Amino acid sequence: MATPILTHNLPVTASKLPTLDRPLRLVARNLKISQDLAPHSHPCGQITYTPQGMLQVIADGTVWFVPPMRAIWIPPDTIHEVKLLTESNLRAIHIHAEYSPLSNQHCLVLEVSNLLRELIFSLEYTEPDSPRERHLVQVILDELIAAKPLPIYLPMPNDKRLKNLCEILIANPASNDTLEILAKKVGASARTLTRLFEQELRMSFGDWRQQMRLARAYLLIANGTPMSQVAAELGYSSQSAFSAMFKKTFGVSPSSFFRQAG
Missing domain, CATH: 2.60.120.280 (Regulatory protein AraC)
Structure with missing residues (x-):
């Protein structure tokens, strides 16, 4: 065998x-x-x-x-x-x-x-x-x-405190908690977490959260979820706010991007 x-x-x-x-x-x-x-x-x-x-x-x-x-x-x-x-x-x-x-x-x-x-x-x-x-x-x-x-990927850290923070956000992508609030949940200071984001992931807290939301958005849109629902599930105040973030990354609106992909 x-x-x-x-x-x-x-x-x-x-x-x-x-x-x-x-x-x-x-x-x-x-x-x-x-x-x-x-x-x-x-x-x-x-x-x-x-x-x-x-x-x-x-x-x-x-x-x-x-x-x-x-x-x-x-x-x-x-x-x-x-x-x-x-x-x-x-x-x-x-x-x-x-x-x-x-x-x-x-x-x-x-x-x-x-x-x-x-x-x-x-x-x-x-x-x-x-x-x-x-x-x-x-x-x-x-x-x-x-x-x-x-670009639908998400770098993950090794530090236990930072990894816990990232997992909290992945589980609840609509959360708009500040880094100070999240720091209390994982037992580290906001300053320490800011330094760890830069050292381990080579990006800021805000950039990492946006990348996480972008990756999740791609999955939702590809699965046929309405754009307004995608924006709400990812914590954006409006569909236009989400579309602006998407266009900044891909150069076109979500609807245009997926129409071209199709």
Whole structure:
């Protein structure tokens, strides 16, 4: 029996890993919300894609959000865990290191074009090791090279007090508590937390909270949540205030951005 490469609840046996002859292998699984994947790694690169559902991937001290019709690049040997935010149709594309479409050594969330979506769907139902599979693989690799990266990630700290503060905000993104109020909840001074944000995360408290809200907003909008509800769930006083924040980051309004993505 083949030895599992992963040690947790989504093993990939050596017989299913990509090779030089078959540099891309697709693993398709439909998972329920309770089927989180414990920390593990792969000797190959991986594109994790969900045509339906929402994922949260934790790797490199960062939380990466993967909404529907988006994908995340996970470099070889990167320890990561996957949390399902909804029931998800998980499509894991394992790619041989010598055929890696991305040179980035850190995770990236990528747009999935309509063409790439159809290619992955076709690959799932294509005869293994056939001429058709080889053609599909080549075009998939080309599409991944052209895929647009998206800033829907959130760096997380190591300091226990700062990590507790960040987790409080993630659990309640609508909270507008000041840093002074939050400091009392985690047993540290506002000055200490300000210094830790800069030292560990290379950003201010306000910038981190905005990044957290932006990442959550992307998930909500991609899932079809009305813009007014998104603004309310993230603590913005109005839909226009939220749209202004989104446009400052992406250069276009939320409706224009998702219309272009679609």
